[in-house]
Amino acid sequence: MKSLxxxxxxxxxxxxxxxxxxxxxxxxxxxQGVFLYDENGKRYIDAVSSWWVTxxxxxxxxxxxxxxxxxxxxxxVIFAGFTHEPAIQLAENLLKLLPSNxxxxxxxxxxxxxxxxxxxxxxxxxxxxxxxxxxxxAFKNAYHGDTFGAMSVSGRSVWTHxxxxxxxxxVFIDLPNADNLAALKSQIDxxxxxxxxxxxxxxxxxxxxxxxxxxxxLSTLMNYCRSHKxxxxxxxxxxxFGRTGKLFATDHLTAVPDxxxxxxxxxxxxxxxxxxxxxxxxxxxxxxxNQHQALFHGHSFTANPLACTAALASLELLxxxxxxxxxxxxxxxHKVFSKSISQHPKIKAIRQLGTILAMEWNTDSSSYFSxxxxxxxxxxxxKGILLRPLGNILYILPPYCIEDSELDYIYHxxxxxxxxx
Numbered sequence: 001m002k003s004l005x006x007x008x009x010x011x012x013x014x015x016x017x018x019x020x021x022x023x024x025x026x027x028x029x030x031x032q033g034v035f036l037y038d039e040n041g042k043r044y045i046d047a048v049s050s051w052w053v054t055x056x057x058x059x060x061x062x063x064x065x066x067x068x069x070x071x072x073x074x075x076x077v078i079f080a081g082f083t084h085e086p087a088i089q090l091a092e093n094l095l096k097l098l099p100s101n102x103x104x105x106x107x108x109x110x111x112x113x114x115x116x117x118x119x120x121x122x123x124x125x126x127x128x129x130x131x132x133x134x135x136x137x138a139f140k141n142a143y144h145g146d147t148f149g150a151m152s153v154s155g156r157s158v159w160t161h162x163x164x165x166x167x168x169x170x171v172f173i174d175l176p177n178a179d180n181l182a183a184l185k186s187q188i189d190x191x192x193x194x195x196x197x198x199x200x201x202x203x204x205x206x207x208x209x210x211x212x213x214x215x216x217x218l219s220t221l222m223n224y225c226r227s228h229k230x231x232x233x234x235x236x237x238x239x240x241f242g243r244t245g246k247l248f249a250t251d252h253l254t255a256v257p258d259x260x261x262x263x264x265x266x267x268x269x270x271x272x273x274x275x276x277x278x279x280x281x282x283x284x285x286x287x288x289x290n291q292h293q294a295l296f297h298g299h300s301f302t303a304n305p306l307a308c309t310a311a312l313a314s315l316e317l318l319x320x321x322x323x324x325x326x327x328x329x330x331x332x333x334h335k336v337f338s339k340s341i342s343q344h345p346k347i348k349a350i351r352q353l354g355t356i357l358a359m360e361w362n363t364d365s366s367s368y369f370s371x372x373x374x375x376x377x378x379x380x381x382x383k384g385i386l387l388r389p390l391g392n393i394l395y396i397l398p399p400y401c402i403e404d405s406e407l408d409y410i411y412h413x414x415x416x417x418x419x420x421x
Contacts, residue, residue: 003027004039026381031058034402036386044386047410048397051388052206052238054269056317057401063270063313070309079107079302086308093315095277097247099256102277106295107303111237111263112145114274115199117297118233118259119149121278122197125231125285128293133196137188137230140172143207144199144235153199155208158368171195175205176217185224192228197259199233202249203353206238209393210358212351215252222255231282232257237274241265241318242400245331245354258282268314273307318400326400330355333404334396337411346418348392358395359414375421383413 004027014025026044030037034057036044046054056063070086077084091105106121108114119136126133136153144150151160152167160167171191173184188195202218205211222232234257239249243265246252250260259282263274286295301307317323334357338350341359349360363372370391380387387394387410396410 004029023378033057033059034399034406042384044381044384045402045406045410046386046399047380048386048388048395049265049399050269050386051264052243052397053264053267054399055241055265055314056268056323057399058269060268060270060313060317062317063268063310066313067270067306067310070306074305076301076304076306080298084303084305084308086305086312087303090308090312090315093312094262094275098260098277099250101256101258101279102260103280104278104283106276106278106297107299107308108274108276109299109301110145110272110274111235111261112147112150112274113299114237114261114263114276115144115153115233115235116147116149117274117276117295118199118235118261118278119153119197120297121259121276121282121286121295122231122233124293124295125282126196128285128288133194134168135191135194135196136168136170137191137195137198137225138170138172139175139200139205141205141208141211142172142199142201143205144201145237175211175213176221177213178217181217181220184221188224188228188230192230195225195228195230197231197233198222198225199235201235202239203244203252204239204249204356207390209360209390210351210356210395212353212358216254219253219255222253222257226255226258231259233259233261235261237261237263241314242323242327243354243356243397245327247318266314267307267310268317270310270314271304271307272301273304273311323400326402327355329404330398330400330402330407333407333411337407341415341418344418355400356395356397358393361392361394363392372421376417379417379421380413385410385413 005024008025027039028036029039034045036046095102106117108117138153141155143154153170173187174180176184225232236248240262259278261276267273286293331354334352338352341347342350346362347359348362351358361372363370368391372392373389376389376394
């Protein structure tokens with residue numbers, strides 16, 4: 001009888017994987033709390049929240065109960081011309097937590113499509129106003145997803161190279177800091193009348209290697225773009241729902257965006273869902289007697305009742321005092337550990353924002369394909385820890401239910417790796 005691993009290799013094609021050279025995938029049969037269990041009975045601490053989505057741990061009983069109840073009531077309904085309680089309640093609950101200018105919710109399926117919708121809203125806004133603007137502003141090294149619009153506003157890399165000629169032009173600028181703000185403003189001045197929007201990952205560029213920058217400089221840049229009537233798209237797909245130590249990255253800023261994108265932790269890692277929120281002025285540009293000015297975008301599973309219910313349950317858990325205390329505890333544990341290894345000769349830099357802790361190792365290459373990446377990945381798997389390095393960047397991004405003893409085990413394993421590898 002074939003194992004799950006063997007059966008998988010006969011039929012499945014995995015993401016971000018060179019299938020010819022990659023090791024066989026680990027077959028997981030169960031998840032509980034911070035742990036994943038494979039078909040051979042080995043357990044792993046999920047220290048990266050399964051690609052940053054699992055907020056409260058695997059198979060959370062409260063989310064499972066709520067989704068089960070919804071499954072027996074209404075599992076799916078077309079969201080064009082129809083609505084339902086979970087979608088209404090989720091929009092109401094989420095908007096209460098966002099900047100007050102966020103007024104409308106548009107549902108999609110994942111982070112990439114949440115970004116696609118935001119871009120289409122901005123581009124069509126100016127078309128509906130009969131002032132078409134086509135240029136888009138984004139940061140170098142950005143990552144906003146793998147669909148074509150999202151790829152276009154992401155930094156050019158080996159990931160986007162095969163599609164280079166098909167991506168639309170984007171003006172890429174450096175991350176802001178106190179020293180380059182004047183230069184960035186001058187760069188924006190030259191093209192401002194042609195720019196429809198500025199899209200950015202607030203405070204931390206996740207896939208670029210957990211690159212972090214300060215809230216004050218970002219706020220200044222946002223306000224400057226707004227003074228030029230450039231819409232601000234804040235991509236909180238990664239940073240939302242507590243990852244930065246606050247509910248959202250926007251809570252660190254003094255400026256507010258015009259549109260916001262969410263996914264990943266939105267449903268607590270239970271079901272796929274994306275959300276794009278926007279202000280009343282953007283919504284009103286589509287609100288017309290002219291049918292051609294509607295936003296023509298949708299997905300078969302838009303506002304799926306099960307996903308909405310999972311998101312509602314996850315949001316309830318996130319707002320509990322106990323969860324907020326856990327987030328604070330993780331933040332403090334990370335701080336203590338990062339200080340303890342900061343002077344190690346193999347550590348080039350340490351970056352932390354909230355529950356995100358990244359360690360940049362001294363290597364000849366900082367490429368995503370650094371040979372160190374595979375060594376670290378295998379090393380920690382053997383110790384029962386799932387850590388998925390970004391090249392020479394090792395990062396910890398745990399579910400909020402992780403215990404101190406489990407964090408200490410991860411920290412100790414990293415200390416051992418620093419000595420052994």
